Amino acid sequence: MKHTKIILDENDIPKHWYNIQADLKTPLDPPLHPQTKQPITPDDLKAIFPLELIKQEVSRQRYIPIPPAVRDIYRLWRPTPLYRARRLEATLKTPAEIYYKWEGTSPPGSHKPNSAVAQAYYNRQAGKERLVTETGAGQWGSALAFSTHLFGLQCRVYMVKCSYEQKPYRRVLMETWGAEVYPSPTTLTNAGREILKKDPQTTGSLGIAISEAVEDAATHDNTNYALGSVLNHVVLHQTVIGLEMKQQFKLLGKYPDILCGCVGGGSNFSGSCFPFIQDKINKKHPDLKVISVEPLACPTLTQGDYRYDYGDSVGLTPLLKMYTLGHDFVPPAIHAGGLRYHGDSPLLSKLTKEGYMEALAYTQQEVFEAAVLFARTEGFLVAPESAHAIRAVIDYARICKQKKEKKIIVFTNSGHGHFDLAAYDAYLNKKIPNGEYKKQINTIAV
Numbered sequence: 001m002k003h004t005k006i007i008l009d010e011n012d013i014p015k016h017w018y019n020i021q022a023d024l025k026t027p028l029d030p031p032l033h034p035q036t037k038q039p040i041t042p043d044d045l046k047a048i049f050p051l052e053l054i055k056q057e058v059s060r061q062r063y064i065p066i067p068p069a070v071r072d073i074y075r076l077w078r079p080t081p082l083y084r085a086r087r088l089e090a091t092l093k094t095p096a097e098i099y100y101k102w103e104g105t106s107p108p109g110s111h112k113p114n115s116a117v118a119q120a121y122y123n124r125q126a127g128k129e130r131l132v133t134e135t136g137a138g139q140w141g142s143a144l145a146f147s148t149h150l151f152g153l154q155c156r157v158y159m160v161k162c163s164y165e166q167k168p169y170r171r172v173l174m175e176t177w178g179a180e181v182y183p184s185p186t187t188l189t190n191a192g193r194e195i196l197k198k199d200p201q202t203t204g205s206l207g208i209a210i211s212e213a214v215e216d217a218a219t220h221d222n223t224n225y226a227l228g229s230v231l232n233h234v235v236l237h238q239t240v241i242g243l244e245m246k247q248q249f250k251l252l253g254k255y256p257d258i259l260c261g262c263v264g265g266g267s268n269f270s271g272s273c274f275p276f277i278q279d280k281i282n283k284k285h286p287d288l289k290v291i292s293v294e295p296l297a298c299p300t301l302t303q304g305d306y307r308y309d310y311g312d313s314v315g316l317t318p319l320l321k322m323y324t325l326g327h328d329f330v331p332p333a334i335h336a337g338g339l340r341y342h343g344d345s346p347l348l349s350k351l352t353k354e355g356y357m358e359a360l361a362y363t364q365q366e367v368f369e370a371a372v373l374f375a376r377t378e379g380f381l382v383a384p385e386s387a388h389a390i391r392a393v394i395d396y397a398r399i400c401k402q403k404k405e406k407k408i409i410v411f412t413n414s415g416h417g418h419f420d421l422a423a424y425d426a427y428l429n430k431k432i433p434n435g436e437y438k439k440q441i442n443t444i445a446v
């Protein structure tokens with residue numbers, strides 16, 4: 001049969017998350033305390049995270065059960081479909097097969113609630129009343145606003161100032177779900193006031209907004225902090241994507257040759273590819289190519305260094321061993337707000353360093369060209385973040401055409417772009433600067 005999409009049953013929603021830490025050949029380098037530079041202890045994290053999430057952060061148990069209350073909310077949009085992009089294939093005249101996992105079907109419109117729902121659940125279980133967070137493009141903030149409300153928690157979001165101004169409708173969505181939203185840097189925290197003193201005109205950054213949210217959580221007893229990417233427990237929750245994809249390919253009787261995904265902090269792509277990388281580590285599928293795609297304006301994996309760095313701008317968070325452009329790096333205000341982060345998941349970084357994964361970077365022009373071609377062939381108008389993956393897929397499909405190779409190419413389509421129409425408008429009216437990265441000299445080694 002000629003499938004356009006492969007749909008699983010609600011009962012096929014995974015019952016466990018997959019923890020790749022169980023299959024690493026050598027353990028992750030531990031996070032270090034920001035002041036003492038010694039490995040952090042679970043106690044250090046208790047001020048801002050619930051115990052269950054701290055346990056997941058360091059766990060080496062291969063499969064971790066998904067609580068029934070979380071799985072029950074996943075049912076609102078999961079399992080998500082795996083599409084075959086037949087019209088894109090035909091337009092490119094490629095012999096390759098192109099598939100995509102469509103995460104834009106969730107209420108907030110991206111993969112982010114896969115973790116937000118779990119985090120809201122564990123914080124509620126731990127007796128917290130309020131969660132605070134940062135958001136770039138507004139996707140994570142809306143995912144957390146949606147999830148906290150379902151568990152009766154209050155929610156405050158520090159939204160990166162340039163996104164707050166570019167995307168007022170994301171704010172309205174968060175407020176509709178009951179959250180408070182402030183443009184970061186604010187004057188509500190010491191971290192925000194410090195930054196504003198130095199640079200009153202700053203467009204903000206995820207690193208700055210994280211500093212504000214962490215400070216807020218650490219200074220309120222009833223409040224914890226929630227991070228939308230980077231950390232091991234977030235990546236863990238996102239593995240529902242890859243576990244479903246594996247079932248879907250099994251139904252097709254196929255296995256991918258190339259996996260692509262966009263990488264901001266690494267959560268959607270790690271969650272998609274780690275269940276496949278397990279097969280690469282175990283040498284079941286050693287030739288699988290796994291490609292992270294990032295903006296040339298914020299090229300963490302392609303031009304950053306692999307070393308310890310802070311997760312935020314101010315230096316409040318533990319030091320993580322990861323690819324980084326330096327915690328003080330403020331990327332240009334590109335439209336893919338979710339990809340403007342100086343670091344990356346330590347797990348994804350380690351697997352990249354060890355050669356299990358590779359990375360590519362593209363300009364905004366190249367990315368929007370791909371997004372528009374996708375909209376005109378497959379119909380869906382995707383988030384600028386997701387379009388990074390599409391750009392790489394198109395390039396691989398063209399290589400397959402030249403080499404007459406019938407490869408199976410899959411990407412994770414991380415979200416829809418219905419709140420990004422101003423960005424599409426700018427592209428269609430030829431007003432998109434490329435925003436290429438100029439290597440800064442002020443990266444501080446730690």
Ligand SMILES: *Cc1c(COP(=O)(O)O)cnc(C)c1O
Binds near residue numbers: 111230262339414
């Ligand atoms: C947040 C976001 C990203 C980037 O974050 P990751 O943690 O790298 O997945 C990518 N796509 C969309 C649609 C997002 O909202």
